[in-house]
Amino acid sequence: MLQGRCRNLILILGLFVWSSCANQVIQRTDHGKRPRQNPRQYFNGVKKRVALLTFFNESPYGGKDLGITATNELLRELSRTGEFIIDPMAKKIFGNSKEIYAGGGVKLVQLSRKAKVQGLNFVIFGRVIEARIREKTDEIGLVRETKSYTESKVEIRIFDVNGNKEIYTDTLNGYADDSSFRFFVSDRESKLQYRRDLLRYAVKVAVRRAIPKVLDISAKLDWVGRVAKIMGNKIYLNAGRESGINIGDILKVITEGQEIYDPETGALIGVSKGEVKGTIEIIDYVGKDGSVAILHSGGSVHEGDFVQLY
Missing domain, CATH: 2.40.10 (Thrombin, subunit H)
Known part of the structure; x- marks a missing residue:
C-alpha cells in the first residue's frame, strides 16, 4: 500500500510540474538582447526615409512566416531608433525582396530615380538563408527535459538611392538555446508551436544584430x-x-x-x-x-x- 501511495504521489507531482511548465513563457538566453542604444553623435535630427521590402525565407523550415517575422522585427527596431521614416508606399515602387533577388538587383538601379523623386534615401531588403532547430530529450521519467538548439542566418542588404548603388550586405547569425519540461504525452500541436516560436526568436536575434551597422551606414549618407x-x-x-x-x-x-x-x-x-x-x-x-x-x-x-x- 505504501508503494502504491508513493507511485500516486510521484504521478501527482509529475502532473503538477508538467501543468505549471506547459504554459510557461519560453526561457531565452541573452543572445537576443537588443543592442544598447547609446546617444549617437552623428544623428542631426533629420530622419531619412527608408523603403523596407518584405523579406523571404528560402530555408526549408518556417515557411513564409519567418520572412514576415524578419521584416516586422526590422521595422520595429528601426522605428525604435527614432532616426527613420519607413515609407509604406515604397513597396509599390520596388515590390518585395524576392523580386529584387530574382532580377539580380537591376530593378533597384532602374527605379532609383523614381525612388529619389519619392523622397527615399535608401532601400533595405534581404532574406532568411537558414533556420534550423535541434532537440535533445531526456528519456527518463514522466516529465522529460527537452533542450533545443536553434540557429538562423539572415542576409540584409542596403541600396543607396542617391548614389544608385548597393552599399552594404551582410549575413547575421541568430542563436537561441532553450530548455523546457514536457510531460511525455505532450500534444503534437503544442510541440509544433514551441518550435515555431523558437525559430521566430532566432530570426529576431539575427535581425537585431544588424541595427548598429544600419545606423552607422545611415549616418554617413546625406539626407536628400x-x-x-x-x-x-x-x-x-x-x-x-x-x-x-x-x-x-x-x-x-x-x-x-x-x-x-x-x-x-x-x-x-x-x-x-x-x-x-x-x-x-x-x-x-x-x-x-x-x-x-x-x-x-x-x-x-x-x-x-x-x-x-x-
Missing part, C-alpha cells in the same frame, strides 16, 4: 529632400515636421547628379554630386510632412530640384 512645388515666392518641400525639419533651417538647393559609367565596360560607377544653385530658408510647415521655404541666396530654383542640409 525635393522641391515639390513653387507658388509665387514660396517653395514647398516634400519634408517637414515629421522628417525633423525645423523652422529657420537653411537648406542648399542642388541639381541632380549625373550617372558615371565606365567607358570600357559600360558598368555604372556611381552618381556625381549635383551643383549647388542656392539656399532656401524654412518658414512654415504644410500638411503631415511638408514645409514651406523662401529663397535665401542664389536663384533659379525649380520644381524637382533636390535639397540637402546646409
Whole structure:
C-alpha cells in the first residue's frame, strides 16, 4: 500500500510540474538582447526615409512566416531608433525582396530615380538563408527535459538611392538555446508551436544584430529632400515636421547628379554630386510632412530640384 501511495504521489507531482511548465513563457538566453542604444553623435535630427521590402525565407523550415517575422522585427527596431521614416508606399515602387533577388538587383538601379523623386534615401531588403532547430530529450521519467538548439542566418542588404548603388550586405547569425519540461504525452500541436516560436526568436536575434551597422551606414549618407512645388515666392518641400525639419533651417538647393559609367565596360560607377544653385530658408510647415521655404541666396530654383542640409 505504501508503494502504491508513493507511485500516486510521484504521478501527482509529475502532473503538477508538467501543468505549471506547459504554459510557461519560453526561457531565452541573452543572445537576443537588443543592442544598447547609446546617444549617437552623428544623428542631426533629420530622419531619412527608408523603403523596407518584405523579406523571404528560402530555408526549408518556417515557411513564409519567418520572412514576415524578419521584416516586422526590422521595422520595429528601426522605428525604435527614432532616426527613420519607413515609407509604406515604397513597396509599390520596388515590390518585395524576392523580386529584387530574382532580377539580380537591376530593378533597384532602374527605379532609383523614381525612388529619389519619392523622397527615399535608401532601400533595405534581404532574406532568411537558414533556420534550423535541434532537440535533445531526456528519456527518463514522466516529465522529460527537452533542450533545443536553434540557429538562423539572415542576409540584409542596403541600396543607396542617391548614389544608385548597393552599399552594404551582410549575413547575421541568430542563436537561441532553450530548455523546457514536457510531460511525455505532450500534444503534437503544442510541440509544433514551441518550435515555431523558437525559430521566430532566432530570426529576431539575427535581425537585431544588424541595427548598429544600419545606423552607422545611415549616418554617413546625406539626407536628400525635393522641391515639390513653387507658388509665387514660396517653395514647398516634400519634408517637414515629421522628417525633423525645423523652422529657420537653411537648406542648399542642388541639381541632380549625373550617372558615371565606365567607358570600357559600360558598368555604372556611381552618381556625381549635383551643383549647388542656392539656399532656401524654412518658414512654415504644410500638411503631415511638408514645409514651406523662401529663397535665401542664389536663384533659379525649380520644381524637382533636390535639397540637402546646409
